Amino acid sequence: MTWSRREVLGTLGLASAHGLWLAAGCGPHAAPLTPKPASAGEIRAWLHDAVERLTGAGMQDARALAVVRDRAVAGIDVLGAGVTRTHAAGAILTGLRRDGIRIERVTSELTADGIAAAARALAGDARPTAIAGSSHQQLTAIARDPAELTNADLLAEAAEIEALEPARSSRIVYAAAAVEVDDANVWAVASGFDRAQRLVRYRRSAVRVAWSGTRPVIGEVHRAWRGELVDQKLTADELASATHAALGLVTPTAFDGGVYPILLEPSVAAIIVDAAARGLLTAQASVRPEVKRRLAVGARVAAPLISVTDDPTVAGAYGGYGFDDEGELAAPLVLVDHGHVVGVLADRAAVASGHAATAGRGRRRDHLGPVVAGPSHVRIATGVGDRATMLDDGFVLEGGVAASIDPSSDRLIVAVARGRERRAGRDTGRVFADLELVGSLSDLLSSITGVSQQHELIGRRDDGDAPLPWRSMDAPWLAGRGELRARRRLG
């Protein structure tokens, strides 16, 4: 892979337009400056009032959701250190009008007046109608409030990662470590429920870059989870593996493309299943005729060894949650059972229109954007194989970079960082950088002949306008066959 420092830091979450070029010194370490939000009780009361007003205007299924989000990233790289912090808040009110149109109103004014104004915009001066009461459900609790983490605390955590590797090869031209904290308080109120959750997501990561010929080679390691900062730490072995990946010598001959036996490392298996879940196994994808033909419930799409479940309730899962952005309680959903499609990810609109049986996957960008159905924490069932012995001859594909699937044709393209050649069960020492796995997704998944008992957790955070910024996957090694080719010309 060829990355700039900007992109490297972007991956680490530091690439703001301004706080990027970090240099010597960390500055004073004052406490974080967080806003003084209204109390949770006040916010819930405002949402309750808004739902009553919408209901009074004759709207069915009125709901209100509010969010207060804080994000902090501390990073250390070869030139220095820095911290970025962002804060956002807002609320969304929704209801079903008599004409069958669902209306939504979003405001960034998370105040009594702001929410009341949003409710008036939808309901006019309608008199509030009492809604069914419910006891308050606080679905997640944390021991240490991340708001207490000062800039110095976060920088110390990043420095702790770098300290795992006190002596670094002179061939490493760029090194960075980062700690990210995403803290979201979300409240959802409707007739019959009053829910709150605090989603605190942490990510520790490190990257190493070395030159191989004319191209930089990246080694990266990360851990991403939900819960407490102290729950997970990177280890010296993990950091060493990132360094090793960056320093690994790449075979300087052209890759001979073709169909090979392959062993997919968990990061590769994870991005394939993640892309399939987002692009094919959703209610919105299932309206496409090509998807309907290939992936109807009951259709066989993979080898019997493959079972896939989306489960936002897994404790500590980076992509997990207690309720989705429509207020629906989280529950596991089997998507593929022994190679057969058995479920699709859906929001409430898809259930109402008969495109899916179960909601609970309605996700909104930043909790307030338009609803999109998508995966949360996708788990591929483990098997009985041993990763060390699952491939005799072929290529072990390592470092999943990106996967795309064309819903209309089933065509799959997976970019991987490396392909490591294996002959007679042993590494030959030949490693080809920047390969692509191409072909049909269903052919690839149907070719799977082995699933390992070992598995790894992978967390992904997409920046920008991504509707599903936090997702996680739990994936084993998968053995099968696939077409490989070089991603670029040699040189």
Added chain:
Amino acid sequence: MIDRGELLRVLADRAPADWVMFERSIERGRFAAAKATARSERMRRIELVVYVDGDRGRGSARVVGDGDRDDAGELVAQAIELARASAGPAWASAPASAPARVTLEDETLRGYELGDAARALLAAIPSRAGVTIAPELELARESVDVIARTGLTASWVATLCELDALIVAHDRSVTVQRRARTLRGLEIDGVVAEAARDLELIARARTPAAGPCALVLRGDAMVHGGLGVWAAFAAQADAVVERQGLSRYREGHAIARRGEQSAEHILEPLAMWSDGALPFGTLSSPLGDEGEAVRKFALVERGAAAGLGLAPREAALRRREPNGGVRNLVVASGSWSGTADAARTIDVRRVRELHIDRYTGEATLEIALALEQPGDHPITGGTLRLDLIDALAFARRSPTRMRTGAYEGPSDILIDRAELV
């Protein structure tokens, strides 16, 4: 919500080395036909960019005052603290320059509730036998006020229209996305009609054979995703990447060479500009993200690299004027007649995916629909592999022009060397 006057008073008291404040009021309306959902948004946001000078150099930070923040002092203190924590090499801000004069507002949207307008526009799409459309349309109006320490003040209104539609016909489907500053720029009816025609071709398309070919890129296929293949030059002109020595782009030098032939010495050498003041360009703006004036500048002149996109910091370190970075691309026309005489030509009508290596300009383009010549056989699938810097430097360009989103230039181009894999 933070009061602007209070914020300016606090900034005057704390006196950081430099600062720029953006106040944005955003109104959005969206209608999703398949979900029968109407959505409206009202957002107000204050963004503050602060520069702090110290012993270790200059640091900067951007902080946002959102809906539940009301303490201007706290916002400024946070910005200054974060800027101090990210000090880098010293540099000085350039004197304020006049904002670019550019029209960004579709005045036909004035006075309308945007969600209602979106719904009405989608309802007006003519129905077609055998064609199902599931469109979503979002209309946005943003009012921006800018105040800087230098005394610069500016205000503007910008509109943005975004169409996202799933179109089904002949038991096949395609998705289309369009972005424009004006409703007219979306060309909704044309987009739908073209997609319906293409679906008929896709239904009988075959998979192409691998091998060398000439390549024709037309209209939306050329600017897939916004700038399309021309985005290779935007990446090459990134001053930060150029400083790292990671781009092929070297100012003043030919952008490509084939043996003895330089891209400067062909009949119609490439010329292109970044124009952030293009009327209704989706990347147009009077001012850049840090309050710098946006300027038109040449990226390529007569086949040679000519300029870089410069944010204030990068401009100061190079002792130049900032220009707001690379924005809309304007490409010079050529005289290509539209005919190709290669043994095999792939005429691409619809692109599924385009990936460009921002450093090398190497690209892979996934074909959703193309016509293979001779014979005009529809094909789908297959990957075209290109060295875009070389390919576009030597491409033939049509005299007919098109304007869409962030691109203005030839409507068709012919690339003589491509590889279908």
